[in-house]
Amino acid sequence: MRNRWQxxxxxxxxxxxxxxxxxxxxxxxxxxxPVPLTxxxxxRSVSSMWGEEFVGIHKDWVPLEEIAPSVQKAVLKAExxxxxxxxxxxxxxxxxxxxYNKTHKRKKGASTITQQTAKxxxxxxxRDWVRKGLEAYFTILIEFTWPKExxxxxxxxxxxxxxxxxxxxxxxxxxxxxxxxxxxPYQASLIAAVLPNPRRFRIDRPxxxxxxxxxxxxxxxxxxxxxxxxxSVLDFLDLKFDSEEDESAN
Numbered sequence: 001m002r003n004r005w006q007x008x009x010x011x012x013x014x015x016x017x018x019x020x021x022x023x024x025x026x027x028x029x030x031x032x033x034p035v036p037l038t039x040x041x042x043x044r045s046v047s048s049m050w051g052e053e054f055v056g057i058h059k060d061w062v063p064l065e066e067i068a069p070s071v072q073k074a075v076l077k078a079e080x081x082x083x084x085x086x087x088x089x090x091x092x093x094x095x096x097x098x099x100y101n102k103t104h105k106r107k108k109g110a111s112t113i114t115q116q117t118a119k120x121x122x123x124x125x126x127r128d129w130v131r132k133g134l135e136a137y138f139t140i141l142i143e144f145t146w147p148k149e150x151x152x153x154x155x156x157x158x159x160x161x162x163x164x165x166x167x168x169x170x171x172x173x174x175x176x177x178x179x180x181x182x183x184x185p186y187q188a189s190l191i192a193a194v195l196p197n198p199r200r201f202r203i204d205r206p207x208x209x210x211x212x213x214x215x216x217x218x219x220x221x222x223x224x225x226x227x228x229x230x231x232s233v234l235d236f237l238d239l240k241f242d243s244e245e246d247e248s249a250n
Contacts, residue, residue, distance in 0.1 A: 023122070027141045030121065031150060034061040038158055039124050041166060048164075055164040062169045062180060064153040070185040071168050072152060073222035074192035078213075080113040081223050083152075088114040088143035089136075109196075115139050117155045148226075156180075160198045161191060175203045189217040 041057045048055035064072075076083055082090050090112050097110035111119075118138035123131050142151060161171035168191060172180040176187050183191070193214040194201035201210045 023138070024141065026122070027138065027145055030154065031146050035121055035154060035158055038121050038166075040120055040160065043124060044160070044164065053163075057166065058164050058170045058174070059157070059166040060169040060173065061157050061167065064149055064156070067153075067156055067168055067180045068183040068188060069225075070188040071156065071180060071183055071191065072225065074185070074188040074217055075113070075156070075195065076223050076225075077220045078189075078192035078217050079116070079195055083113050084148055084223065084226055086112060088112060088139040112139075113155050114142055114151055117151055117158070118142055120158045120160075121154065159195065161194065162198060162203060171203065185218060186214075189214045192217050 037057075041059075045055055045057055080090070082093070090110060093110040093112075097108045100108045115135055118141075119125075119131070119135050122138050123134055146154075157167040157169070159168070160166055161168070162174070165171050165174055168183070169180040171191060172178055172183055172187075176183065190203055190206060190210070193206070193210045194203055201207065206214065
């Protein structure tokens with residue numbers, strides 16, 4: 001019995017170690033490489049096989065520089081106004097959401113863009129305590145290793161924006177027949193307006209609620225976007241140090 005427990009304990013330790021190493025490895029990889037596929041994309045596509053219509057995966061990765069600033073401003077106003085101020089968790093928003101949810105039937109969330117990126121890239125969509133715990137873990141890793149610009153870039157390229165549509169470039173091409181770099185503030189606000197529930201709210205057929213939300217996003221003042229956000233830990237790789245010869249020359 002004791003030998004079995006020791007063997008089981010070894011396997012558990014190995015599994016936990018493998019998870020931490022592999023998760024850190026993927027987070028570091030996606031710091032530099034476009035995300036090719038996410039669990040959500042696979043889940044949506046596979047589950048549609050038993051539905052009325054098969055849903056494929058339509059996405060087109062583009063760098064942040066090729067996405068109109070109006071899109072970034074719209075999602076900041078709609079989803080995470082303090083994105084450049086917090087370190088992955090907006091505790092003020094969490095506290096306000098908790099107070100609101102005590103007195104309202106319609107629940108309000110307080111997930112930051114970093115948390116949503118962690119969920120969209122690495123986890124499954126269903127809400128449960130295991131997922132929330134892993135979401136917090138990946139959020140910390142992402143904030144620790146990615147600069148804010150990279151978080152925003154990944155977020156805008158993987159968010160679900162309709163049946164089988166992922167990322168603002170694919171959504172722009174499908175709904176507006178133009179690239180994401182040419183999206184105007186009106187269209188950007190419409191994209192941001194459906195983000196709370198892109199399966200229920202439609203960009204191509206916006207409800208009165210979506211139109212009202214779009215109008216509020218348009219009228220809200222956008223937060224200041226730093227020209228250079230705080231550096232991540234990995235940015236030390238880009239530092240250039242003076243050589244001994246240069247120092248002696250001075």
